[in-house]
């Protein structure tokens with residue numbers, strides 16, 4: 001089975017060596033009912049640098065079966081719970097160049113998305129506003145005004161080079177979605193009723209902006225530092241040539 005470790009994002013193949021799973025029937029229901037059961041899957045990451053355990057569980061209705069005369073069964077369509085227990089939620093690990101307060105809002109929003117979409121949406125909107133303030137240096141009371149100012153900054157060329165028209169178009173696309181979009185004009189502390197699906201769209205936008213804004217700026221800075229280092233190494237390696245340059 002192909003899978004990607006949620007701790008280190010390393011894609012890999014799971015085998016009997018690093019994967020264990022089982023389906024278990026819970027015999028605690030009245031006679032005549034099919035009852036319920038659960039499945040678990042535990043995986044160990046094969047990346048030596050990581051080695052973390054990932055553990056997920058599904059709890060649901062039980063469907064009895066019969067395979068070659070052997071009593072068997074498995075989980076049916078109805079799932080009471082499904083998801084990763086460890087790590088909890090769907091957050092992607094973020095690099096150090098994302099400001100910790102912004103990354104923290106993102107991680108916590110991912111953790112509580114299923115349990116409380118309202119709280120997750122509030123954190124996610126605050127995270128988005130935090131990025132516009134920190135990265136683009138635009139600070140207004142309402143998110144909608146900040147997005148407008150961001151658009152204007154791109155048009156007049158005063159925005160950071162990493163803020164592309166595509167990334168603002170992506171923010172605009174999310175604005176058109178359900179309750180989150182309808183409340184973009186409100187202060188981020190205004191709590192809105194949303195479902196987990198709407199929050200997922202907002203969190204995916206945030207992940208994309210982490211990469212497009214902070215990630216692109218970081219690669220540019222690293223590239224510039226490499227070029228500067230090569231230039232200074234060359235100068236110190238050839239003192240006569242360096243002199244001739246001057």
Ligand SMILES: [Zn+2]
Nearest residue numbers: 005008045050
């Ligand atoms: Zn890993």
